[in-house]
Amino acid sequence: MNRRNFLKVASATGAMVAVSPSSIIQKLYASNGLMYTAYERVQLVGADGAPIKASALKKETNYMFNYPHVGTPAMLLDLDDPSAKDVTLKTEEGEEYLWKSGVGAKRTIVAYSAICSHQLAHPTPSDSFLQYVQKDKKTMAYKNSGVIVCSSHLSAFEAKEGAKRLSGPAVDPLASVVIEVAEDDTIWAVGVLGADRFHAYFKTFKPELKEFYGGKRKAKKLVKISAKTVVLNEYTKEIIQY
């Protein structure tokens, strides 16, 4: 039995027991298990602590939450069009992994680590160079919009296909945050798929992690139970997009 078919919950005695996650109806992760890391199962909630509902997401809107670490930014999107299915992605090192699809009624909901695979640009509470560019906006990074753009050095990533690289100096896709939509329409983050940049990120941005999270150790803590999810202009002061 696949261990991911079970959730661990605390029993009344405090012991961990396994239960079938009957409320989970959709999943997004590599069926072959390659390049997938399970993290804490965390519910996405709004600034008021109320669960975010999949059907209430605004289309083509950049939502931000931190996952799987307290200090690692991630983005959530409800795209205009259904995402692709079973996309094989490749890292610079030649490792392949399978991105199954987005989730939600029309496979439009996707989530990615918002740390650029090129040189680690990422949204902070001060500014953001990395975000999805709506279809009716223009970007210098790619011929079409409706893509994720890192305006640091103009890399573009395909939001509908596991954030595979479309143009620019980045090579790897953005890592995916694996999400599930439950029967009650709530959204849960459960793991990360692909080549994440967490190690380099924690090594590179020590002063920033101190400023925003009280230090590297605190920023590295795993998010537990819930992750506050807000639109990008509530997450950051300045959005820079070319």
Ligand code: FES
């Ligand atoms: S850091 Fe994103 S393109 Fe260079």
